[in-house]
Each structure stands twice: as C-alpha cells, then as structure tokens.
Amino acid sequence: MTGSVDRDPLRTLLLETVIAAHQPLSLSELETAADSGGFDSTMVRKRLQGLCESGILAALRGQRYGRTRDLDLIIGRVDAHVDGYGFVLPDDGSTDLYLSPRQMRRVLHDDRVLARVRRIDGQGRREGVIVDLLGCSTSTILGYFQSDGAGGFVTPQDERIAQEIHVKAGDQGGARNGQLVVAELTGHPFSGRHVVARITEIVGAQSGPGLVTEIAIRKHQLPWQWPDAVAEELAQIAAQGAEAAGQAHADLSDLPFVTIDGSDARDFDDAVFAQREKGGYRLFVAIADVSHFVKPGSVLDRCAVERGNSAYFPDRVIPMLPEVLSTDLCSLRPHKRRLAVVCEMVLDDRGGVISWRFTESVICSKLRLTYAAVGAYIDNAGSASSAGWPVVVRQSLDTLIEIYQLLAVARKCHGGVNFEFPQARIEYADDGTIEALSVEARNEATRLIEECMLVANVCAARTLNEHLSEAIYRIHEAPALEDVTDLRRILSGFGLKLRGGSAPTAADFAGVVSQAQAKTRAQVTDTLQVLMLRAMKQARYAAQPQPHFALGFAHYTHFTSPIRRYPDLMVHRLLKVVIGLSTGPTGCEKPGTCAEVADHCSVTDRRAEEATREVLGLLKAQFMRRYIGEEFDGLISGVTAFGVFVQLPQFLVDGLVHISELGDDYFHFDPERLQLTGERSGQRIALGDPLRVQVAGVRPDLGQIDFQPVGRQAGGRGLRAGRKSRKSAASVQDNDRPKPGTRGAGAGKRRAKKRQGAR
Structure with a gap:
C-alpha cells in the first residue's frame, strides 16, 4: 500500500x-x-x-x-430594526439569525459579526448570540447633541442605532443643545461599556432647508469635501486652459454639434451631430475629454475614485470632480472650444454599425438644447421655438431623429427591453422650501440621446474587448430561476404571460410590457414594470465582459459620462492606449486593478443611489404635510402582512394604509401571491386596485406617510409584489440618460417573520 x-x-x-x-x-x-x-x-x-x-x-x-x-458560527452583517431587535444576514445567503434587543445593544447597524445559533424554535427560525465583532460599520455617528453639564450625549439620527452616544467633557466641539452633529466613535458597545465619541462637526439646527440632504450625505458617508491639495492642481489645469490640445487632437469645431440635456443641467458630458451619407448615416458622439485633465495618481484622480460618481440630490449635486472641471473646463458648453473624445460611427440604412473610430478632437457646441425643446421639435415636426436654430443644426437633428428610430427598432429586434417610469421632481421656492412636487415623463428627445449613447458605449466595449484582457465593463446577469417563477405567478393574475421557459430573454420581458400596455391602465403597467425590474439582478461593473441582459448587448461599457462616473474616465484612458493616442499610465497597469476599480465603483454607485432615493422619500413626506386631511384617488402599489401601500399618481408618493384601517374584518396575508383576503367578507385586496384615501399623518423624519381609506373598500385581482428591492430602473437598464433619478416602488415580503408587523 x-x-x-x-x-x-x-x-x-x-x-x-x-x-x-x-x-x-x-x-x-x-x-x-x-x-x-x-x-x-x-x-x-x-x-x-x-x-x-x-x-x-x-x-x-x-x-x-x-x-x-464545531462552533456553529455564522459570519454576516447586522441589520437593525427601529424597535430594538435585529438580524444577522449571513454571508452565505442562509436564513437570517434573529437577535434580541439585549444582543443588539452590543452592536451597531451594519457591523460585521461572528454569531452562534442559540436556539431554533418549532417553526425552524433561528435565534442567535453575538460571539465576536469582525468589523465596525462606521467610525462616525450623526445625531443630536444634548449637554448634561459635564459632557453630554448624542441621540443618533438613525433610529436603528438604539444606544446613546456618550461625549466626555472637552469633546463637545463647541456643540450646543439640539444641534445636529457628527461624532467620531472612540469606543464600541461590544466592549461592554458605553459608546463613547467626540464631536468633530456641527451640521446645524434640527430643521431647515437642505438639512435632509446634509444628513444623507453624512449618513451614507459620501465624500463631499475637497483636500487643500486639489486647489493647487486646479490652478495648474486652469493655467493650461480648456482647449490646450496636443497634435493628436483633430479640429472638429466647425461641425454643428449640440448638447441636449435637462433644463437644470450644468455639466455637459456629451454632444451629438449626424449627417446623411450614401446608403446610410454618419453619427458623431463627442464626450468630454476628462482624462486629458485628470491624470492617474493625481490628487484629483484619488478624489474621483473615492467618490466613484456624482450624486444628484433634488437640491444639490455632490460632484465627482470640482465644479471648475465639471461645469466649466471639461463641460461641453455652447460656443466654447472644448476637448472631446469622439466616437465616429458609420451606419447602414437600417441603423446597423458598419464601422467606428475614436479620435481625440476639439469641438465647439453650437447650441445648448433641452429635452423639452427637442421633444417639442420632434412631436411637431419642427416647432416655433426652433425658428432661431441654425439650418445646419435642424438638418442634423432631423438626421438624428431618423437614426434614433432605426437604432431603437434594431435594439428591440436584438432583444432589449425598456422599462420606462415617470420621475418625481422637487421644485423649490427662493427660500429653499419645497414649492411643488411634479411628475416628469420621458419624451422622444430623452430616448434619442439614450440610443446615441448606447451605441457609442457598445463600440467602446467592443474595442476594449478586442485588445485588452482586462478592462471596465457594465454587465447585467440574467435573472435567477426562482425570481422568474415568482414573477410568472404574479403576471398570471393579470392575464399576462412571460415566455422563454426557465431562461426568458429580455425580448420576452419586453413582450410582457407590450401585453401590459395593451391590457391595463398606465399606472398598473408602471407597477408591473417595477415587479419585472425586481425579478432581475442589479447591473454592476466588472473587469471581464459579460452580456448585458436588459439591453440585449453581448458587450457593454460606460464611456459617455466621464464627468460624473469614474468607470467612464477609466474607459477613456484605456481606449486612448488601445488606439495609440496615449502611452501614459491608465491606472490599470497592475493585474487585478480593473477588477478592484469595478467592484469599488459598483459600491459607490449603489451608495449614491440609496442616498438620493432616501432624500427624495423624506422630501416627499415633508411635502405631503400640507395635505393632511385631504383626499386623493390612489393605486395600491404594495401589499404586506401589515397593510397596503397606496401610490398617488399625481405626486408619485407612496403611503401606508395599515391593516387595521381596511375594515371590520380579519385579513389573511397570502405570502405567495402577496394579497390580503377578508375572512368573513372574502374581499381580496391586491396590487393595482384603485383606492381613495385620506392623508392621515406624516413622519417627515422617517419618510413615512399614513393613509386612511375613504368610501368603498379596495378589491380586485391578486398580485404579488415580489421581494423588496433597492433596484432602480437606471441600475438595471443603464440607459445613460437622464442623470440618475429614483422613485419609490412599494413594498414586498420581509426576510423573516419577526420583521412582519414592523414598518
């Protein structure tokens, strides 16, 4: 042997x-x-x-x-609840571990911990104890200061943090009673002692215009300050000038490029121009040449990669780059010579890309157009507002419209799906208070720019894939079979069918959207699109190319927004090396660096999205305070064990009708179909049902709106809302335009029974 x-x-x-x-x-x-x-x-x-x-x-x-x-140990992240209990969400995806309020006093929300199963009840639910602290979720706490004569304490603004934060004498940082402060932790509750901190920043009073955004910036730890060294680099760039180009830059300043953006846009990443040619078209997509100014390893570059992307709040922007660059030197402002990386594409008469090339160029935008103006031009086949536009601009726009229509048809044939949602828009008065909450619908001009950006991004991705073993790509994986199965059960309640068996394509999802548009009201179609979106995975960045499921592309990347997204800036640097326009460093010379950047930017992308979504929800609640006692017609947008969520279409706000308000009946919650059924009446309450409600109460600090039903009860076909998700249309589709926006989308099932009944 x-x-x-x-x-x-x-x-x-x-x-x-x-x-x-x-x-x-x-x-x-x-x-x-x-x-x-x-x-x-x-x-x-x-x-x-x-x-x-x-x-x-x-x-x-x-x-x-x-x-x-042997230790029956579980590694995971703490998810705290405002009522004092919490859960460990295991890294391996297994069932959540319930933590009692006593255990939660030893940890903070989002801490990484090592936990042990203490017991399992008769229904198989696990309860645990914390064995060890593996990583602290945060080094700072945002809260309200209160002096106690010697030092004081900070009450966390995040209600999921149940502990009071003690501040020793001399560590108050000049804070006064009631002020919102940032406190740096010097002691953690896991040690068995008080949570101790010192105040490092005074944010301001407990209320006031802009405070909601200030809170979100700090809560989500968005970098918002520039180090002193940035000013020196900016001075050097400013001295260089916005159009300081090398010999490689082609002069395209005579071409009638235009920018098309929202009316409040300040940073212009892209400009477009098109012309007809024999047998087809020539499309130019010019993108701000940020990489010419922001070099790898510079202070500006380190700040940009830390931020990962710009964050767009209703009242302000946290830019990835200082405004000197983002709104001036790099921005493709009208009548200003600016450096750009241009993707020049030759298309056939069906919108197919025959060839493309990338060049470093100098352009000069001839007009700054808006989606509204170009949308009116498209709808009216030329409108009065376009009378002052140069003839060459109108000729280019006419050609761009033709190209957009061809590209849209081609992408649909190749298997892409478009989820389109209206966006809520906060309008402010001069004093910074909320004046109005309106709904913005996308128009043909928005879609035109999206199609132009998409085709340029595909050309960039194909170029990178042909020459590099590692780069930056935007990928979107196919949905999991379990989620597809759940979605089919939901859709069947509306008489809709998702084809494709166990592996439906994006085209199959697009087919459902078309069915819904033909069979249901617009608001119900929006709800169904949200459910389909939730069934999909989140798009993310990766160093290796993979198909983009929703868009239907074999290869895809982000090339068109380097002012506001770091992955796009990296793609510019890599493209310049590939096509021989640069021999300088890209920041990805070391193997594995692209993967690290991709993972990091996926995190910062979600971080900014969560922060802006949260702010929008809080501001909506603030706005609805003025309507307490008033009645509105709404649509049920979510069903849970503790009630239903109702959306008011004119504001795109969602409020809760608690189950106790639904009538004199005992309602059973069906977790499979996510519907409520009255035990005595047999009444069924489901997604998509209309319901007239009265605004009963508002918690602006939590973004919560409470409704009471008015008149007849809700009732209709059953529909499951699906898992609660933080995905947005932008995160799945990557349509590139308009700049990131969010909207609430109802509620879905809770991860464990102990969470049910909690809002």
Missing part, C-alpha cells in the same frame, strides 16, 4: 490540533504545537490567515481560533 504525502503538513497539524481540543485555542497554544514540528511563528500566522479566509477556522478576540463548524 502506497502512502500519500501531505503537501501542507503545517495546515494539517493546525487543523488536527484545533479539532482535538474541542474548543478555541490561542495563538500561543497553536504556535507551541507547531514548534514541535519545526514551524516558525510567521508560517503559523500565514496558515491561520488562510484557514480563516477559507471559512474553515474563525478568528476570535484575544487571538483565539476555533473551527467554524
């Missing part, structure tokens, strides 16, 4: 020692055991790190190590 050779005897020795002990062992105990085999301390630490990273061992406090399986 031939014996086998242990390829890693130290690893085996450490594992056997821990298993034999039946309890966690200290580092010194493991070093002693390894010393007998001739292994030194450095080797022991390296093997232990590998065993912990693989999940076989768990590193505990006091430099102790135990086998994860």
Whole structure:
C-alpha cells in the first residue's frame, strides 16, 4: 500500500490540533504545537490567515481560533430594526439569525459579526448570540447633541442605532443643545461599556432647508469635501486652459454639434451631430475629454475614485470632480472650444454599425438644447421655438431623429427591453422650501440621446474587448430561476404571460410590457414594470465582459459620462492606449486593478443611489404635510402582512394604509401571491386596485406617510409584489440618460417573520 504525502503538513497539524481540543485555542497554544514540528511563528500566522479566509477556522478576540463548524458560527452583517431587535444576514445567503434587543445593544447597524445559533424554535427560525465583532460599520455617528453639564450625549439620527452616544467633557466641539452633529466613535458597545465619541462637526439646527440632504450625505458617508491639495492642481489645469490640445487632437469645431440635456443641467458630458451619407448615416458622439485633465495618481484622480460618481440630490449635486472641471473646463458648453473624445460611427440604412473610430478632437457646441425643446421639435415636426436654430443644426437633428428610430427598432429586434417610469421632481421656492412636487415623463428627445449613447458605449466595449484582457465593463446577469417563477405567478393574475421557459430573454420581458400596455391602465403597467425590474439582478461593473441582459448587448461599457462616473474616465484612458493616442499610465497597469476599480465603483454607485432615493422619500413626506386631511384617488402599489401601500399618481408618493384601517374584518396575508383576503367578507385586496384615501399623518423624519381609506373598500385581482428591492430602473437598464433619478416602488415580503408587523 502506497502512502500519500501531505503537501501542507503545517495546515494539517493546525487543523488536527484545533479539532482535538474541542474548543478555541490561542495563538500561543497553536504556535507551541507547531514548534514541535519545526514551524516558525510567521508560517503559523500565514496558515491561520488562510484557514480563516477559507471559512474553515474563525478568528476570535484575544487571538483565539476555533473551527467554524464545531462552533456553529455564522459570519454576516447586522441589520437593525427601529424597535430594538435585529438580524444577522449571513454571508452565505442562509436564513437570517434573529437577535434580541439585549444582543443588539452590543452592536451597531451594519457591523460585521461572528454569531452562534442559540436556539431554533418549532417553526425552524433561528435565534442567535453575538460571539465576536469582525468589523465596525462606521467610525462616525450623526445625531443630536444634548449637554448634561459635564459632557453630554448624542441621540443618533438613525433610529436603528438604539444606544446613546456618550461625549466626555472637552469633546463637545463647541456643540450646543439640539444641534445636529457628527461624532467620531472612540469606543464600541461590544466592549461592554458605553459608546463613547467626540464631536468633530456641527451640521446645524434640527430643521431647515437642505438639512435632509446634509444628513444623507453624512449618513451614507459620501465624500463631499475637497483636500487643500486639489486647489493647487486646479490652478495648474486652469493655467493650461480648456482647449490646450496636443497634435493628436483633430479640429472638429466647425461641425454643428449640440448638447441636449435637462433644463437644470450644468455639466455637459456629451454632444451629438449626424449627417446623411450614401446608403446610410454618419453619427458623431463627442464626450468630454476628462482624462486629458485628470491624470492617474493625481490628487484629483484619488478624489474621483473615492467618490466613484456624482450624486444628484433634488437640491444639490455632490460632484465627482470640482465644479471648475465639471461645469466649466471639461463641460461641453455652447460656443466654447472644448476637448472631446469622439466616437465616429458609420451606419447602414437600417441603423446597423458598419464601422467606428475614436479620435481625440476639439469641438465647439453650437447650441445648448433641452429635452423639452427637442421633444417639442420632434412631436411637431419642427416647432416655433426652433425658428432661431441654425439650418445646419435642424438638418442634423432631423438626421438624428431618423437614426434614433432605426437604432431603437434594431435594439428591440436584438432583444432589449425598456422599462420606462415617470420621475418625481422637487421644485423649490427662493427660500429653499419645497414649492411643488411634479411628475416628469420621458419624451422622444430623452430616448434619442439614450440610443446615441448606447451605441457609442457598445463600440467602446467592443474595442476594449478586442485588445485588452482586462478592462471596465457594465454587465447585467440574467435573472435567477426562482425570481422568474415568482414573477410568472404574479403576471398570471393579470392575464399576462412571460415566455422563454426557465431562461426568458429580455425580448420576452419586453413582450410582457407590450401585453401590459395593451391590457391595463398606465399606472398598473408602471407597477408591473417595477415587479419585472425586481425579478432581475442589479447591473454592476466588472473587469471581464459579460452580456448585458436588459439591453440585449453581448458587450457593454460606460464611456459617455466621464464627468460624473469614474468607470467612464477609466474607459477613456484605456481606449486612448488601445488606439495609440496615449502611452501614459491608465491606472490599470497592475493585474487585478480593473477588477478592484469595478467592484469599488459598483459600491459607490449603489451608495449614491440609496442616498438620493432616501432624500427624495423624506422630501416627499415633508411635502405631503400640507395635505393632511385631504383626499386623493390612489393605486395600491404594495401589499404586506401589515397593510397596503397606496401610490398617488399625481405626486408619485407612496403611503401606508395599515391593516387595521381596511375594515371590520380579519385579513389573511397570502405570502405567495402577496394579497390580503377578508375572512368573513372574502374581499381580496391586491396590487393595482384603485383606492381613495385620506392623508392621515406624516413622519417627515422617517419618510413615512399614513393613509386612511375613504368610501368603498379596495378589491380586485391578486398580485404579488415580489421581494423588496433597492433596484432602480437606471441600475438595471443603464440607459445613460437622464442623470440618475429614483422613485419609490412599494413594498414586498420581509426576510423573516419577526420583521412582519414592523414598518
């Protein structure tokens, strides 16, 4: 019998020692055991790190190590609830672990922890205890300061943090009672002592215009301040000038480029121009040449990658780049010579791309047009407002309209799906208070620019894929079978059918949208689109090309918005190297760097989206205070065990009708179809049902709106809302324009029974 050779005897020795002990062992105990085999301390630490990273061992406090399986340990993130309890959301995707209020006093929301299952109840639900703190979620807390004569304490603005934050004498930072402050933690509750902090910033009073945004910026830890070194770099760039071009820059300033953006846009990333040619078209998409000014490794570059993207709030923008660049030197302002990277495409008479090339160019936008003006031009086949536009601009627009229509048809044939939602728009008075809440619908001009950006992004992605083993791509994976199955159950309640078997394509989803538009009201179609969106995965950045499911592209990237997205800036640098326009560094020379940037920017993208969505929700609640007691016709947009959410179409706000307000009946919640059925009446309440409501109350600090039903009860066909999701139309479709917006989309099922009944 031939014996086998242990390829890693130290690893085996450490594992056997821990298993034999039946309890966690200290580092010194493991070093002693390894010393007998001739292994030194450095080797022991390296093997232990590998065993912990693989999940076989768990590193505990006091430099102790135990086998994860023996300890029944779970690694995950804490999800706190405002009522004091919480959950551990396991990294491995297994069932949540309930944490009692006593356990929650030892941790903060979003901490990473090592937990152990304490007991399992008769229904298989797990309750746990915290074994160790693996990572703190935050180093700062936002809250309201109150002096106690010596020091004071901070009451967290985030109600999921139940602990009071103690401030020692001398650490108040000049804060006065009631002021909103930022406190830097100097002690964590896991140690068994009070949470201690020192005040590092005074944000302001408890109320006032702009405070909601200020809170969100700090709560989501969005970088918003520029280091002093940025001013020096900006001065050097300003001295260089906005049009300081090298010999490689082609002069395209005579071409009638125009920008088409929202009426309140200040940073102009892109300009377009098109002309007819024999047998087809020539389309030019000019994108601001940010990479000419922001060099890898510079202070500006480090700030840009930290931010990852610009964050667009209703009342302000947190730009990825300082305004000197984003709204001036890099921005394609009208009648200003500006540097651009131009994607020049030759299209056939069906909108197919025959060839393309990228060039460094100098352009001069001839007009700054808006979606509204161009939309009117398209709808009216030329409108009075266009009378002052140069003839060459109108000729280019006519050609762009033809190209847009061809591109849209071609993409639909190739299998893309468009989810279109109206957007809520906050309008402010001069004093900074909310004046109105309106609804903005997309128009043909928005779609025209989107199609132009999409085709340029595809050309960029194909170029990168042909020449580089690693780059930056935007990918969107196909939905999971479980989510598709759930969605089909929902759609069947509306007489809609999702084709494609276990692997439906984007074209199959587009077919459902068409069915819904033909069979249901516009508001119901919007709700159904939200449900389809939730069934899909989130789009993300990656270093390797993969298909983009929703758009129907084999390869896709973000090239067209380098002023506001760092991945686009990286793509510009990589393209310049590929096409021989640059020999300088890209920031991706080291293998794996593109993957790191892609992962980081996926996180910052979601961070900004969550922050802006939260602000919009809070501002909607503020706005609805003026309507308390008034009645509106709404549409049920979400169904839960504790009631239904109703959307008011004229404002795009969602409010809760608690289950106790639905009538003198006992309503059963169907978690499969997400509908409520009255035990005595048999009344069924489902998504899409109309319901007249009265605004009963508002919690602006939480973004909550409470409704009461008026008149007849809700009732209709059943429909499941699907899992609660933070996805937005932009995160899945990547339509590139308009700049990021959000809207609420109802509510779905909770992750565990203990969460039901909590808002």
